[in-house]
Amino acid sequence: MEWNFDNTYLKLPKIFFTEIHPDSLVNPKFVLFNNEVAKKLNIENNIQSKNDILKIFFNNKKSKYIKPFSQAYAGHQFGYFTILGDGRAHIIGEVISKNNERFDIQLKGSGKTPYSRNGDGKATLGTMIREFIISESMNILDIPTTNSLGVIITGEEVLREKIEKGAILIRIAKSHIRIGTFQYANMYEDKNYIKELTNYTIDRHYPELINKKNKVEIFLEKVMTKQINLIINWLRVGFIHGVMNTDNMSIAGETIDYGPCAFMDEYNPNTVFSSIDRNGRYAYKNQSKIVLWNLSRFAESILLLLDRDEKIAIKKAQKILNKFQTIYSQGWLKMMKNKLGLIEENKNDIKLIQELLDIMHVYKLDYTNTFVDLNNNEINKHKQFKTWIEKYDERKEMEKKDKLYLKNIMKKNNPKIIPRNHIVANCIKEAEENNYNYLSEFLESFKKTYDEVDFPESLKKLPSNEEKVFQTFCGT
Ligand code: AMP
Ligand code: MG
Numbered sequence: 418m419e420w421n422f423d424n425t426y427l428k429l430p431k432i433f434f435t436e437i438h439p440d441s442l443v444n445p446k447f448v449l450f451n452n453e454v455a456k457k458l459n460i461e462n463n464i465q466s467k468n469d470i471l472k473i474f475f476n477n478k479k480s481k482y483i484k485p486f487s488q489a490y491a492g493h494q495f496g497y498f499t500i501l502g503d504g505r506a507h508i509i510g511e512v513i514s515k516n517n518e519r520f521d522i523q524l525k526g527s528g529k530t531p532y533s534r535n536g537d538g539k540a541t542l543g544t545m546i547r548e549f550i551i552s553e554s555m556n557i558l559d560i561p562t563t564n565s566l567g568v569i570i571t572g573e574e575v576l577r578e579k580i581e582k583g584a585i586l587i588r589i590a591k592s593h594i595r596i597g598t599f600q601y602a603n604m605y606e607d608k609n610y611i612k613e614l615t616n617y618t619i620d621r622h623y624p625e626l627i628n629k630k631n632k633v634e635i636f637l638e639k640v641m642t643k644q645i646n647l648i649i650n651w652l653r654v655g656f657i658h659g660v661m662n663t664d665n666m667s668i669a670g671e672t673i674d675y676g677p678c679a680f681m682d683e684y685n686p687n688t689v690f691s692s693i694d695r696n697g698r699y700a701y702k703n704q705s706k707i708v709l710w711n712l713s714r715f716a717e718s719i720l721l722l723l724d725r726d727e728k729i730a731i732k733k734a735q736k737i738l739n740k741f742q743t744i745y746s747q748g749w750l751k752m753m754k755n756k757l758g759l760i761e762e763n764k765n766d767i768k769l770i771q772e773l774l775d776i777m778h779v780y781k782l783d784y785t786n787t788f789v790d791l792n793n794n795e796i797n798k799h800k801q802f803k804t805w806i807e808k809y810d811e812r813k814e815m816e817k818k819d820k821l822y823l824k825n826i827m828k829k830n831n832p833k834i835i836p837r838n839h840i841v842a843n844c845i846k847e848a849e850e851n852n853y854n855y856l857s858e859f860l861e862s863f864k865k866t867y868d869e870v871d872f873p874e875s876l877k878k879l880p881s882n883e884e885k886v887f888q889t890f891c892g893t
Contacts, residue, residue: 420460420473422510423519424484426592429617430610433598434486439507440528440538442475442571445585448542448853449549449568453556454589457514458566470587471569474509474524485509487530491604492597492664493714495698500604501597501664502532505540508593519621521593522566526585539575542568542584543845544891548675549586550844550856554836555672557864559829560650561643562672563590582849591671594618596711597664599718608721615722622669633722638737640715642744643670644708649748651704653756654832655681655784659691659889661699661707663714677889680835682879684777684784690838690889705749709741755830756788758823761815769808776801783879788831792824832866834876838886 426434452462460466473480487503494501507530509522525548526540545568555562566587573583594614602611619626619636626632626639647670651658658665658678665674677691686702694700699707716723716734724730753770754760777787780801790796797806816823836859844856862876880886 420512422483422512422522424486424510425519425617425621426488426508426511426521427484427486429613432489432605432610433602433614434488435531436484436486437507437530438485439475439509439524439585442471442573444572445471445475445569446572447471447567448570448584448848449546449565449856451549451553451564451566454564454566457516458512458520458589459515460566467567470567474527474587483510487532488593488598489532489601490595490597490664491601492595492662493600493711494660494662494664495694498600500601503530503593504533504536505530505538506588518591521588521590523588523590523593524585525588526571526583537575539571539573539583540585541575541577542570542582542849544676545584545586546845546848546856547841548588550836550841550860551675551678552588552672553860554863555656557860557866558650558654558832560654560656560672561647561670563588563667565589590667590673591669592618592621592667593673594621594668595664595673596666596668596715596718597662598668599715600663603718611719612722615719618668633719634733634737637712637716637719637723637734638740640668640670641712641737641741644712645705645741645745645748646670647672648705648708649745649752652701652749653752653830654835655684655701657681657688657690657699657701658704659689659694659699660891661704661711663711666708666711676891679838679841679886679889681784682837683781684774684787685781686774686778690887692888692890705745709738709745712741713738752830755826757791757809758827759812759816760818760823760826763812763815765812769805769812772805772808773802776805785832785835786877786879789833789877792827792831828869829867833868833870834863834866834872836863837880838889839880839884840876842886 447467455462485507487507489502491500506523506525507527511519511521513519526545529538549565549568552562552565556564566589569585571583571585575581575583602614619632623636623639626635629635660676667673679690681688681701687697688701689697716738720730720734723733750767754766796802840859844859847855862872
C-alpha cells in the first residue's frame with residue numbers, strides 16, 4: 418500500500434500528546450468500508466489494501482513508519498471544566514488526499530491511553546455503526562463532517578449495560594484540534610504552549626493568515642464563521658448533536674464526535690434525545706447559543722495572543738464575538754428562505770418563517786416532510802396552513818428569478834429523507850446480528866436525498882408509536 422504518513426502534530430510541545438500504540442488485535446475484521454472516503458485517500462477497495470490497513474494499524478509494534486499517538490485536551494462538559502484527552506482513540510498519522518488536503522487518520526475504540534480515566538478504552542459495535550451512518554449521512558447532506566473510512570470488529574467483548582461486541586471506527590478528520598485543545602494549552606503557566614498551538618492551527622487550517630499582522634483576531638473570526646455555518650446547516654436538516662461540549666467542537670468546523678446525536682421527526686424546538694442532557698442544554702433551539710458560549714471559551718483561551726494588555730485583548734475578543742448574532746441571524750434567515758425558495762428581501766420574511774414553524778410545532782408536524790410537501794406544492798393537504806399559504810403565495814410573487822431556479826434552490830436545501838432515529842436503530846440492530854444489508858440499502862437510497870426520487874414509504878414516514886426512539890445514549 419502506498420501510504421505516506423506524516424506527523425506534523427508531533428512537532429508540537431510534548432504536553433499535547435502521548436505517543437502510544439493502539440492495542441494489538443488477534444483477529445480484526447472489517448464489517449464496513451467506505452468506498453468514497455477510500456477513493457479520496459487513494460486507498461483501493463480490495464482485500465489486499467484492507468489487510469494492509471489491519472496489519473499496519475493493529476499489528477504495528479514492528480512498523481517503523483507509523484508513530485501513533487493520543488491527544489491531550491480539556492473541555493467544558495455540560496458547563497463544567499474537565500481535563501480530558503483521547504481516552505479511547507489513537508491517531509495513526511496524517512495523510513494527504515488526492516486533492517492535496519491533509520487528514521488525520523484516527524482509530525476510535527482502540528484501547529486505553531493515559532487519558533482513559535476510568536474508561537476501558539473500548540467502543541461498542543452499535544455506537545461505531547451509529548457514527549458511521551450519521552457521519553456518512555452528514556456528508557451526503559453536504560454538511561461539514563469528519564468521515565468514517567470503516568468499522569472493524571475487534572473480536573473482543575465489551576461490557577456496557579450488557580455484553581456487546583467491541584469495534585473500532587477509522588475516522589478521517591481535517592484535524593482533531595478542538596476548542597478544548599486550546600483550553601488545555603491555556604491551563605499552563607508557560608504561555609508558549611498556547612502560542613505554538615495557535616500557530617500550528619493557523620498554518621494547518623488557515624494558511625492564508627500566516628503573514629497577517631492581526632492574524633489571531635482573524636483566526637477567531639474565521640473559526641466563529643465556520644461554526645455558525647455548521648450550526649445553521651444542522652438546523653436546516655433538523656440535526657441535534659446532543660453533546661456540544663467544548664471538547665467536541667472542531668476548530669476546522671467539522672461536525673465531530675457523534676454520540677447521542679439524532680435527527681428530529683416532529684418539529685419541536687425543545688427536542689432533546691440524549692439521555693444525559695437532562696436540562697436540555699443542547700436542545701435543538703439552544704444549539705446556536707451554545708456555539709456562542711463555546712466560542713467565548715475559545716476566545717478566553719487565546720486572549721493573551723490578541724493583545725498583551727488584557728483589557729484591550731478582552732475588547733478585541735468582544736468586538737469579534739459581538740458580530741455573532743448578526744452573522745448568525747442573517748445566515749439563518751438565508752437558509753430558511755432557501756428552504757422556501759425565496760431570495761428577494763422582504764421585511765416580513767422572518768414573520769412568515771416563524772409562522773410556518775409555529776404551525777408545525779403546534780400541530781406536531783414532521784419537519785422534513787413538511788418542507789418536502791412545500792417543494793411538491795402539496796402543503797395544502799394540511800388544512801392548518803390555509804391562511805399561511807395565501808401569504809406565502811403572495812410573497813412568492815415578489816421573486817424576480819424564474820420558477821425553475823427557485824425550485825432548484827429549494828431542492829438543494831430540503832432533504833427528502835433523513836436518517837430517522839428508528840431507521841438508524843434498525844440498522845444497528847440488524848448489524849449487531851451480522852446483517853449489514855439494511856444499513857447498506859439505507860445509505861444507498863439516502864445518497865439520492867436531494868434528488869427527484871420517489872422513496873419507499875418506509876423511509877419517509879414517521880415512526881409508529883412502537884418504533885419511536887425517545888432517547889439516545891452515549892454508550893461510552
Ligand atoms: P465523548 O463523550 O465521546 O466526547 O468523550 C468524552 C471523554 O471521555 C473523552 O476524553 C473520551 O476519550 C473519553 N471516553 C469516552 N469513552 C471512553 C472509554 N470507553 N474509555 C476511555 N475513555 C473514554
Ligand atoms: Mg469527545
